[in-house]
Amino acid sequence: MEYEIIGGSFPAVNVTLNEGETVFTQSGAMAWSDTGISMETNAEGGLLKSLGRMFSGASLMFVRHTAMEDGASVTFSASFPGEIREFRVDADHEYIAQKSAFLVAEEGVQVDATVSKSFLAGLVGGEGFVLQKYSGEGSILVEIDGSVVELYLEEGQQIKVETGHVALFESTVQYNAESVKGFKNIFFGGQGLFLTTLTGPGKVYLQTLTAQDMAQKLIPFIPTTNVTTSSDK
Secondary structure: OEEEEEOOOOOEEEEEEOOOOEEEEEOOOEEEEOOOEEEEEEOOOOHHHHHHHHHOOOOOOEEEEEEOOOOEEEEEEOOOOEEEEEEEEEOOEOEEEOOOOEEEEEOOEEEEEEEOOOHHHHHHOOOOOEEEEEEEOEEEEEEEEOOEEEEEEOOOOEEEEOOOOEEEEEOOOEEEEEEOOOHHHHHHOOOOOEEEEEEOOEEEEEEOOOHHHHHHHHHHHOOOOOOOOHHHO
């Protein structure tokens, strides 16, 4: 699989395949493709596994795109302004990601749902009980909102992150939630009641933008009154 990321802050990725090569993606992710690409939709891993992925933000069905000739290409677009990043998955590098991070992957990669080990983290950590887990072997391309900041946490090193800014982390990193201390911090600090805590060792990828924050910024500009049309007069 060869690829080129295009589109700047509103990215898409153009994937070029040799004959017989296959990548899979979520339903609706394809933007355009050559005529040399065949498409097949199915429930990878069966219905129960597909339902679990759906709760993690992935689609119920996966779509497989296979090249029928060398050099055939297919383009997939991100659903939100930000970046598209490649991660190499193998036995030593498995990842946990935010909901809806998955964009496209090679056949050897497994995209599954994983449940937060901490009840508190799942309940209030901003990503819910169910996250996405990437295992197997191969390359995966994921969506990250805004710009990405990469950190490495040493053994026992911990950072606190505002809800929703955790994009992806290695499976060796522990994920939890911590309550904000102090009356004024809780009610006037603008951070909510809880922060996500990440504890090393392992790599962490943070995102500078969240869909929730953007939605809150746009709400004041959304009309709340009905528009009168000529038929209503």
